[in-house]
Amino acid sequence: MTTTVYVPRDSAALSVGAEAVAEAIVAGARAGGHDVQVVRNGSRGMLWLEPLVEVATANGRIAYGPVAPGDVEGLFAAGFLRGGDHALCHGPTDKIPYFAQQTRLTFARVGVTDPLSLEHYRAHGGLVGLQRAITMAPAAIVDEVVQSGLRGRGGAGFPAGIKWRTVLGASADQKYIACNADEGDSGTFSDRMVMEGDPYLLLEGMAIAGLAVGATEGWIYLRSEYPDARVALVTAIQRARAAGWLGDDVLGSGRQFDVQLRIGAGSYICGEETAMLESLEGKRGMVRPKPPLPALAGLWGKPTVVNNVMTLAAAPWILQHGGAAYAAHGVGRSKGTLPFQLAGNVKHGGLVEVPFGITLRELLHDFGGGTASGRKIRAVQVGGPLGAYLPASRFDLPLDYEPFAAAGGMIGHGGIVVFDDTVDMAKMARYAMEFCAIESCGKCTPCRIGSTRGKEVIDRIVAGERREANVALLQDLCTTMKDTSLCAMGGLTPLPVLSALEHFPEDFAR
Amino acid sequence: MTKRPEPRPPAPAGSGADTDPSRAAIDAAIDAAIAENRDLRGATLPILHAIQDRLGYVPPAALDRIAKALNLSRADVHGVLTFYHDFRTSPPGRHVLKLCRAEACQAMGCERVERHLAERHGAAMHGTTSDGRLTVEPVYCLGNCALSPSLLLDGRVHGRVTPERLDALLAGLAAEERA
Numbered sequence: 142m143t144t145t146v147y148v149p150r151d152s153a154a155l156s157v158g159a160e161a162v163a164e165a166i167v168a169g170a171r172a173g174g175h176d177v178q179v180v181r182n183g184s185r186g187m188l189w190l191e192p193l194v195e196v197a198t199a200n201g202r203i204a205y206g207p208v209a210p211g212d213v214e215g216l217f218a219a220g221f222l223r224g225g226d227h228a229l230c231h232g233p234t235d236k237i238p239y240f241a242q243q244t245r246l247t248f249a250r251v252g253v254t255d256p257l258s259l260e261h262y263r264a265h266g267g268l269v270g271l272q273r274a275i276t277m278a279p280a281a282i283v284d285e286v287v288q289s290g291l292r293g294r295g296g297a298g299f300p301a302g303i304k305w306r307t308v309l310g311a312s313a314d315q316k317y318i319a320c321n322a323d324e325g326d327s328g329t330f331s332d333r334m335v336m337e338g339d340p341y342l343l344l345e346g347m348a349i350a351g352l353a354v355g356a357t358e359g360w361i362y363l364r365s366e367y368p369d370a371r372v373a374l375v376t377a378i379q380r381a382r383a384a385g386w387l388g389d390d391v392l393g394s395g396r397q398f399d400v401q402l403r404i405g406a407g408s409y410i411c412g413e414e415t416a417m418l419e420s421l422e423g424k425r426g427m428v429r430p431k432p433p434l435p436a437l438a439g440l441w442g443k444p445t446v447v448n449n450v451m452t453l454a455a456a457p458w459i460l461q462h463g464g465a466a467y468a469a470h471g472v473g474r475s476k477g478t479l480p481f482q483l484a485g486n487v488k489h490g491g492l493v494e495v496p497f498g499i500t501l502r503e504l505l506h507d508f509g510g511g512t513a514s515g516r517k518i519r520a521v522q523v524g525g526p527l528g529a530y531l532p533a534s535r536f537d538l539p540l541d542y543e544p545f546a547a548a549g550g551m552i553g554h555g556g557i558v559v560f561d562d563t564v565d566m567a568k569m570a571r572y573a574m575e576f577c578a579i580e581s582c583g584k585c586t587p588c589r590i591g592s593t594r595g596k597e598v599i600d601r602i603v604a605g606e607r608r609e610a611n612v613a614l615l616q617d618l619c620t621t622m623k624d625t626s627l628c629a630m631g632g633l634t635p636l637p638v639l640s641a642l643e644h645f646p647e648d649f650a651r
Numbered sequence: 652m653t654k655r656p657e658p659r660p661p662a663p664a665g666s667g668a669d670t671d672p673s674r675a676a677i678d679a680a681i682d683a684a685i686a687e688n689r690d691l692r693g694a695t696l697p698i699l700h701a702i703q704d705r706l707g708y709v710p711p712a713a714l715d716r717i718a719k720a721l722n723l724s725r726a727d728v729h730g731v732l733t734f735y736h737d738f739r740t741s742p743p744g745r746h747v748l749k750l751c752r753a754e755a756c757q758a759m760g761c762e763r764v765e766r767h768l769a770e771r772h773g774a775a776m777h778g779t780t781s782d783g784r785l786t787v788e789p790v791y792c793l794g795n796c797a798l799s800p801s802l803l804l805d806g807r808v809h810g811r812v813t814p815e816r817l818d819a820l821l822a823g824l825a826a827e828e829r830a
Contacts, residue, residue: 152793152794152795152808153794153795153797153798153808153810155807155808156795156798156801156808156809156810156811157798157810157811188797188798189797189798191798324792324794325791325792326792327753327754327755327756327791327792327796328753328754328755328796329792329794329796330794330795330796330797332794333794365700365737366749366790366792366793366794366803367793367794368803368806368807368808369808403693403696403697404696404697404700405696405735405737406696406699406700406735406736406737406738407735407736407737407790408734408735408736409791420696421693422692422693423692423693423694423695423696423697423721423731424693424695424727424730424731425730425731425734426734426735441692482796482797483797484755484758484796484797484799485754485755485758485759485796485799486758486759487797490796490797490798491797513759522754526753526754526791556796558754558755558758558796559758560758561758564758569754569757572754572757576753576791579791580791582734
């Protein structure tokens with residue numbers, strides 16, 4: 142009988158040797174005369190256990206990790222093909238608390254299936270949402286998404302259904318779905334994990350959006366830093382076309398929707414929606430003033446839904462189970478789940494999809510297990526390089542858009558970067574300004590010049606030069622950037638800077 | 652621009668460094684990249700990528716040719732080329748290492764790896780080793796933030812990079828070149 146062994150091809154797993162582990166298992170099976178089929182799945186998201194090898198047994202999938210190529214011989218000796226015990230064995234994958242305590246809606250298939258298998262996708266509930274959407278009027282699809290309460294997952298949190306309704310209501314000879322896959326925030330990787338681990342989910346979500354607003358073309362803007370996601374998407378698009386999931390006759394509906402992929406070129410600002418549109422059009426990624434909204438005048442001036450990967454990837458579940466079922470998760474005006482990402486100096490780093498409302502402390506300690514270094518957590522940065530640095534006294538904040546913002550934080554794309562007590566927060570504040578200077582598109586003055594001046598002022602504060610006057614100057618500069626920048630890059634860079642100054646003033650006065 | 656703490660051995664014979672493609676070959680590569688992509692909407696980035704994929708950089712000769720093919724001004728193309736961090740205007744070393752210096756990697760000590768690269772391997776950020784073997788560039792996030800520090804070496808991601816692991820990776824490159 143053939144035994145199925147899963148070895149992820151997610152790039153996080155590959156980055157710590159999954160390829161060599163897969164080769165060692167194939168070689169070991171051959172040498173021992175075992176009948177083994179190796180499936181290259183996505184990652185389960187327990188990234189500290191990667192490479193996480195799973196074996197399909199009568200008792201479900203049994204997990205082993207982190208497996209090094211040198212461990213494989215011992216695994217065979219321990220009878221891992223029958224789920225045998227071994228020092229690296231974690232028992233059934235589904236029962237590992239980190240995994241069992243999640244609510245996986247968007248990530249239901251990621252790590253479970255072969256990401257590029259059309260059969261796996263269908264067998265695990267894929268396409269049900271799109272098939273239902275095909276039977277619905279566009280306005281009814283939009284209503285379902287409005288009812289779900291889904292908000293844009295890229296950071297701004299704008300209600301997705303309202304955006305879709307605006308595009309549906311616009312009349313034009315051509316409309317577009319533009320997927321923002323320029324996941325540039327440090328500490329985030331949920332988009333990447335879906336694109337590598339369940340790419341058809343994104344394509345299905347885009348097709349649903351297309352049907353909802355009357356767009357026949359979808360564009361994915363993928364960052365060049367994700368070479369493995371690129372390979373997965375190129376293959377997935379080809380196969381989905383060949384299978385009739387995309388193209389002139391989507392699933393035999395007579396409706397048209399196709400997707401093309403464009404690759405960015407290492408610019409953080411192109412994750413800003415209007416800069417991304419400029420880049421897709423082949424130009425410099427310069428931010429456009431709003432209005433006009435991209436929903437009315439977006440890609441090539443046409444009405445365009447610009448949504449993050451996570452937003453579009455939530456649509457199939459919503460169409461399959463209904464907007465009300467999605468809205469039943471979460472708290473306040475933050476409906477559904479968010480795939481949080483635990484990153485940086487954290488013991489159990491990985492992906493945690495849970496309903497909104499969980500606290501930072503639960504994520505950092507119950508899931509994250511504290512720091513990787515074993516030292517105390519001193520600060521976390523939530524929401525990417527434009528998010529606030531928060532001290533331990535704020536860890537009981539619930540992750541819910543409005544209360545979190547009221548407390549000076551920003552959930553953003555759900556990335557959480559952990560720092561231990563060796564961190565120099567003045568250095569991190571300086572880095573925030575430096576990063577803004579490197580990545581600013583240069584269109585507006587407060588961001589282009591303010592970031593460089595900000596870096597210099599922080600240098601003077603740290604050097605002890607007229608400290609009080611320079612702190613006041615930095616605060617003044619940050620107010621100017623916040624109030625007068627064209628987009629979130631210049632507008633939010635003050636957030637990490639001022640939060641570091643507020644919560645960790647001692648680091649600026651050494 | 653590379654700092655050299657100690658003398659480097661010369662480039663191994665038969666390596667790519669001393670076999671610069673001729674001007675005609677460069678032009679042919681540029682024209683092929685243009686021909687493949689010129690009919691795309693918003694073709695400038697796909698063309699620049701295609702040229703760099705072939706040559707490792709975008710030579711100055713490409714500007715006029717792209718401008719002509721897309722009916723743009725030379726300044727337009729120059730503007731796009733220089734806006735994006737990915738595009739190089741001079742040839743890189745035989746291997747390209749992109750070291751992440753974003754927050755998650757800083758939290759796990761990427762500066763230590765950066766210093767080690769410069770001090771032990773003579774490869775400072777934005778620089779190329781004097782033997783032309785390795786170019787080091789910064790990158791801001793590879794999406795591998797739970798397994799920091801991370802780097803991209805010739806298009807492949809490596810996580811949990813320590814100075815020791817880096818030495819092993821670079822020794823592997825040297826062995827590959829000798830083979």
